[in-house]
Amino acid sequence: MRERDVPQEGNRTLAGHRKAVYAVADDGKLRLVPSRGWEVEEIVTRQAVEDLERRAMQARARALAGESSPLEYHMYRARMDVDLLSQVTGLWRWRVRRHLKPAGYARLPAALKLRYAEALGISSEALDRVD
């Protein structure tokens, strides 16, 4: 990549930041050039973010319909899945899955609820709500 070909396409995924890339200058030497982003990166990053957002919205609809617990919604909103939530809370996956169902969630003791809330970076009360 030549220095003048370094993309400056103003990716919104970079939120105004510039990232450093290496490119060949006119003297043939590689040097660090700040880039405002490349559309290709924006496409794949937005794809991943939108996939997580879609899962969160579907979980939200399920939670409001009483088909799943608010925990599922908050899990996807924190960009996690069952594997990751199980790792960060130290709970077995089957337990996490049980708590994603309304019945399992209703039986959740306060201490466990707090554990989930802390792992997701929200308060216990916020965990109960689907906003």
Place this chain on the structure above:
Amino acid sequence: MPDSFVHAHASHCESGVMSSLLRHHGLPMSEAMVFGLASALSFAYLPFVRINGLPLVSYRMPPRAIIKGLARSLRLDIRFETFRSPSAGMERLDALLASGTLVGLQTSVFWLPYFPPDLRFHFNAHNVLVYGRERDDYLVSDPVGETTVRCARADLERARFAKGVLAPKGLLYFMTTTPPAPDWAGLGQRALARTARIMLAPLPLVGVVGMRMLARQIERLPLADGGESARLYIGNIVRMQEEIGTGGGGFRFLYASFLQELSAKTGYAVLEGLAGRLVEIGDRWREFALASARMIRGRDALSPPVLAERLRALAVDEKLFFQNLNRAQRAWAR
């Protein structure tokens, strides 16, 4: 100390941190040199490590390889400390900062509030430097940022003690002595040999063999659901390649820069030619990313075999390149 520390923008967090740390301790070394001497360039396709259901594709050695590798080959006196309790980890950080020490930290990107929201995924091995503290704000030099930033104590604690894969456990590291002037040619030759060995290893999953294996997986992607899952799979490869700290094309350019610099430092001109060749390969990686993105967006028809073919061609190019690199390294009479 905040006055004496100089922030530098870098393309990769770990090499950027090491470059700044060494410079701060009296050994100026560019990011590219750090990356190259630590033999950080690589390729690995790890189907058993799943992130949101998609396999890990990495274009460099695993986290901490740069810091540990460089510490070993340069005989640096770097102390590593991890903590069981977050409060002990924060107290130790405060004590080090109070004594004027520049401290490196391993953090989770997701919990760093200054990061662009779209890039905040649960990646636990992001390296930053902390050069000071003003009450509850830490002065942070994040190498992938253009300028220094501030991070509140509670946020930094969260980021340092995030759990899950590659959990940092509050890891902090610092240097205690000025490193000795390195023998560039000797270190360089060894680093080239190491990288060539990894890229040409007769093992599945890593190096050019790993690239061919990934190509086979792409070819076999099911299209029964209208290509939805195939698009996510391909997007994941490209995201790991270009956007997050595992950069594929980008790391080829970074390594090319290392070859140029090593050539200039040691007068071994063959490396300059190899650098030029690697830049061309990096451009091919970018074309692969572009072709993938066009298919994801539906500008071109989705065709996994076409992408697999491009990846195979890259494997051929890289195989030849690293064979030549190995030959150049062997022929290097010092």
